[in-house]
Amino acid sequence: MTTELGRLIARRIALTGPISMADFMGEALGHPRLGYYRRAAALGAAGDFVTAPEISQMFGELIGAWLAERWQAIGCPNPVRLIELGPGRGTLMADALRATRAIPGFHIAIDLHLVETNATLRAAQRNALAAFRPTWHERFEEVPDGPSLIVANEFFDALPVRQFVRTPGGWAERMVGLAGDGETLRLALAPGATPFAAFLPEAAPGAEAEISEAGLALAAAIGARLRAGTGWALIVDYGRDGGAPGSSLQAVRGHRGADILDRPGETDLSAHVDFSALAAAMGARTVGPTAQGDFLKRLGIVHRAETLKARASAEQRSAIEAALMRLIAPDQMGTLFHVLAVGDDRSAAPAGFSDMT
Ligand SMILES: C[S@@+](CC[C@H](N)C(=O)[O-])C[C@H]1O[C@@H](n2cnc3c(N)ncnc32)[C@H](O)[C@@H]1O
Numbered sequence: 001m002t003t004e005l006g007r008l009i010a011r012r013i014a015l016t017g018p019i020s021m022a023d024f025m026g027e028a029l030g031h032p033r034l035g036y037y038r039r040a041a042a043l044g045a046a047g048d049f050v051t052a053p054e055i056s057q058m059f060g061e062l063i064g065a066w067l068a069e070r071w072q073a074i075g076c077p078n079p080v081r082l083i084e085l086g087p088g089r090g091t092l093m094a095d096a097l098r099a100t101r102a103i104p105g106f107h108i109a110i111d112l113h114l115v116e117t118n119a120t121l122r123a124a125q126r127n128a129l130a131a132f133r134p135t136w137h138e139r140f141e142e143v144p145d146g147p148s149l150i151v152a153n154e155f156f157d158a159l160p161v162r163q164f165v166r167t168p169g170g171w172a173e174r175m176v177g178l179a180g181d182g183e184t185l186r187l188a189l190a191p192g193a194t195p196f197a198a199f200l201p202e203a204a205p206g207a208e209a210e211i212s213e214a215g216l217a218l219a220a221a222i223g224a225r226l227r228a229g230t231g232w233a234l235i236v237d238y239g240r241d242g243g244a245p246g247s248s249l250q251a252v253r254g255h256r257g258a259d260i261l262d263r264p265g266e267t268d269l270s271a272h273v274d275f276s277a278l279a280a281a282m283g284a285r286t287v288g289p290t291a292q293g294d295f296l297k298r299l300g301i302v303h304r305a306e307t308l309k310a311r312a313s314a315e316q317r318s319a320i321e322a323a324l325m326r327l328i329a330p331d332q333m334g335t336l337f338h339v340l341a342v343g344d345d346r347s348a349a350p351a352g353f354s355d356m357t
Contacts, residue, residue: 002185005034005265009176010183018177018188021249022160022213028264029158030117036265037118037158051154052236052292052333053092056323058308060095062299063234066351067149068100070232071109073347077147077230078109085115085140085218086155090128096151097132111135113143140221148225150233156278157237157270159214163247164200165189166207171197176261185261201245209245210271216281223282223342232343232350238336239273241289248272275338285345287353293334295352296327 002010009027013019019027029036052059071080084093093112100106112134116122122136137143163174170193179186200209222233239248249271251258258267279286288295305324309317328334341350 002183003034003263003265005031006185006263007183008034009264010178010185013176013178013185014182018175018190021163021174021176024176024185024261024264025160025249025269026214028267028269029160031265034265036268039118039265051088052327052337053088053095053153055326056320057091057095058301058304058323059296059327060092061099061304062296062301063092063151063153063236064096064099066234066299067096067151067232068103068106070149070343070347070350071106072103073350074147074230074232074344076105076109078105079111079146080109080231081113081143081146081148082110083113083115083140083143083148083150085150085152086158087114087116087125088121088154090114090121090125092151092153093125094128097129107132111146113137115140115143140218145225145229147229148231148233150222150226150231151236152233153236154270155237156212156215156218156235156273157239159212159218161210161212161215161249161271162196163249164194164196164209164211166200166203166205166209168205169193171200171209185264187261203245207245208247210247210249210274211277212271212274215273216277219278219281220283223284226284226343230344232341232347235273235278235340235342236292236337237273237275238333239275239338241338242276273338275340279340279342282342284342287341287343287350289338289340290353291330291335292337292339293328293330295339298352298355301328 032038087093110132112132114125114134115137116125117138164171165174173190173194175188175190177186177188196211199211226233249260249269251260251262251267251269253267260269275289301324305320308320312320326332
């Protein structure tokens with residue numbers, strides 16, 4: 001049994017032919033009524049996945065301290081646009097703002113902008129962040145110009161990717177078409193070599209690769225804004241820093257792996273972020289990427305955990321320890337997730353990216 005959105009996508013393919021994986025992902029996640037990120041939110045323990053800010057308040061608190069330090073590094077502009085892309089329940093931002101309330105002048109300067117398409121999550125953000133009177137946007141480009149501090153945690157991984165397979169005749173694009181019954185979605189390779197081959201590396205037949213045009217366009221827009229109006233951005237996501245290409249698109253429903261084409265609109269789709277491609281597309285000074293575990297340790301997460309544990313019950317202490325490990329341990333989120341900073345090239349290097357800072 002497919003979904004209403006699955007039937008709509010099948011009808012579109014029957015009428016106009018196979019669509020790219022990026023088109024499929026764009027519909028499956030972003031269809032205005034039926035897309036996964038437009039329907040009820042699937043975040044948190046009861047949903048499809050749990051993100052770092054939902055694991056522990058320490059994550060948002062340290063990012064708050066990082067943002068406040070960057071605000072000082074660019075001369076304490078007032079106002080400063082504090083922009084979050086895909087804020088989920090607003091947890092990261094609420095923790096970041098609570099942790100920075102003692103920084104003189106910071107909160108007075110903040111003009112908060114949230115880029116979010118999901119109505120249920122917007123309501124949760126409104127509850128969490130009411131005191132800062134946020135402005136919501138459908139797209140990053142709608143946020144007014146000016147000095148900016150930007151944060152995006154697990155946002156780029158939700159942006160559509162094209163997929164390619166190296167055949168003996170060159171790189172071919174993987175498409176979504178229909179099986180013989182005219183209804184069931186099915187993967188197939190486009191005939192002939194793809195024009196995207198110029199952007200793909202040399203590789204042996206059988207190799208696979210992905211390109212996120214949406215991710216690269218957003219990176220370029222962030223870079224352009226920071227060049228024009230000063231500021232810094234912090235991008236945290238799971239992904240890779242260069243290295244061999246490959247396919248990473250994965251489907252998750254109810255904390256379990258699912259088939260990519262299965263139940264569109266009810267299944268989360270995400271792909272590893274190619275950090276070296278993002279950094280190149282920024283067209284601005286980038287620092288990192290560095291592993292999330294190293295970044296958080298350099299910002300003092302172990303010390304912060306000790307402080308929290310000092311006034312906690314035995315049960316709370318073990319929960320704090322477990323959350324710390326989830327965020328920093330190499331076999332958990334510590335090395336899979338990376339952090340990239342982008343920003344103003346006149347200010348000193350940001351904290352968290354080398355043992356010197
Ligand atoms: C994986 S969740 C991460 C949420 C949050 N940053 C966190 O760490 O808990 C992705 C977030 O981005 C939003 N989102 C996904 N695609 C979007 C798009 N194209 N435009 C705006 N928001 C989007 C989702 O609704 C959600 O808030």
